[in-house]
Amino acid sequence: MATQQPSSALPAPAPADPYPMAKPGYGKRSTPDQQPRTRNDFTLLPTRERYVAGFVDHLPDGAAMSVKQLAKQLPLYGQQAISTALNALSVAGHLRRVRCSVGAGDETRWVFRTFWSRTARDNEWWSTYLATEKAVQATQAVSPAPARPAPEAPAARQAPEPNPVPPQRAPDQDPAADLPSPAYLALARLGHQDHRLALSADDCAALEARAAEWLGRGVSVDYLTSALTAGLPTTVDHPAGLVRRRLTDKLPPQLPTPTTANTPTRRVLMECTDCGRPGQPENLPDGLCRPCRTAHTAEAPVQPAEVADVKARMANLRDLLKPV
Known part of the structure; x- marks a missing residue:
């Protein structure tokens, strides 16, 4: 030992x-x-x-x-x-x-x-x-970073401050933080399932929230992919428009669960x-x-x-x- x-x-x-x-x-x-x-x-x-x-x-x-x-x-x-x-x-x-x-x-x-x-x-x-709901709340809780005082500059040479742009990602964040969401990946892989639904990166980003709503209603990625690729016409002139319409028209219902009070929404x-x-x-x-x-x-x-x-x-x- x-x-x-x-x-x-x-x-x-x-x-x-x-x-x-x-x-x-x-x-x-x-x-x-x-x-x-x-x-x-x-x-x-x-x-x-x-x-x-x-x-x-x-x-x-x-x-x-x-x-x-x-x-x-x-x-x-x-x-x-x-x-x-x-x-x-x-x-x-x-x-x-x-x-x-x-x-x-x-x-x-x-x-x-x-x-x-x-x-x-x-x-x-x-x-x-x-x-548990406690873990979800801990994940969503935000601890604001302490403000750092800006260095003083001479009054005569003080330059105007640039317009602040809220960062989308932490610059020192792990590579894992840059991984796409499951909804984005499902959309990006549609073109591999059927070349008629090949989407660009901008298309996937624009449709990501709609696809995430499907996954948020309990369906699997396979179910989402099947619903989007089933019964396609012979020619698809505008893949992003067709996917957007199907994501809207075929949105599955939100099924209530008997343990809603004890189950976190996310x-x-x-x-x-x-x-x-x-x-x-x-x-x-x-x-x-x-x-x-x-x-x-x-x-x-x-x-x-x-x-x-x-x-x-x-x-x-x-x-x-x-x-x-």
């Missing part, structure tokens, strides 16, 4: 300047009901993972969680090492990346969060929590911690998709005793979390 070495992990540095906050809809979000912070947190994790976990645990909610930003603050490790450490923390039950749609109609957009738990959680706990969609591929929590065990999970297992450092200790602890945690 591996001997615990709490002192072997390098202490996470305290940033000299205030840590940058993420843009609205992004950043860290703490989960509820965590154990109090102690000196023994993360002691069973490898040194690098303890170092990263200790730093992330002390960040405030709303802090930027991109690999690029973390690597700037943790100079001992590069972006690749930070990314690998975050994957390991996801497998250990401390972290999940999620997205959730906000708004309605043509104003629908996706927001992204990284949920963090100092207390290691099993897959069942994460799946249950991310299906469910959090988990993302693979490594590649950002979206999916339901139950389809991404340990927060990783199948290919990334396989790669993570293959690339894991060879530490048999320590890994066995971590697995034993996680198994014990799963047993403790199960209802009596």
Whole structure:
């Protein structure tokens, strides 16, 4: 059995300047009901993972969680090492990346969060929590970034300020934040299903909100694709117009559910911690998709005793979390 070495992990540095906050809809979000912070947190994790976990645990909610930003603050490790450490923390039950749609109609957009738990959680706990209204509200909650005072300029040479343009994406956000939504992907793949419905990037962006409304009513991407490609005329002169008309005319009904009062209107969609591929929590065990999970297992450092200790602890945690 591996001997615990709490002192072997390098202490996470305290940033000299205030840590940058993420843009609205992004950043860290703490989960509820965590154990109090102690000196023994993360002691069973490898040194690098303890170092990263200790730093992330002390960040405030709303802090930027991109690999690029973390690597700037943790100079001992590069972006690749930070990314690998975050994957390991996801497998250990401390972290999940999620997205959730906000708004309605043509104003629908996706927001992204990284949920963090100092207390290691099993897959069942994460799946249950991310299906609750509390998780949806935490995803949509926005923590405004503190305003930075502009440097003073001489009165005689003061230049007019440019018109502010609200950013659509955080410039330091993970590549996962730039992934298209399931509705956009469904529209983009129509041309692969039937060349008569080949849409441009602008067409997909313009029709994305209408397609998202279908998915929001409980239909699958396959159902949406079938409804749009069935019974096409021999020649389609204007694919975008035909798709728009079908999205409007064939919109499925909103079916009421018996558990409406206990079910959130919007469910959090988990993302693979490594590649950002979206999916339901139950389809991404340990927060990783199948290919990334396989790669993570293959690339894991060879530490048999320590890994066995971590697995034993996680198994014990799963047993403790199960209802009596």
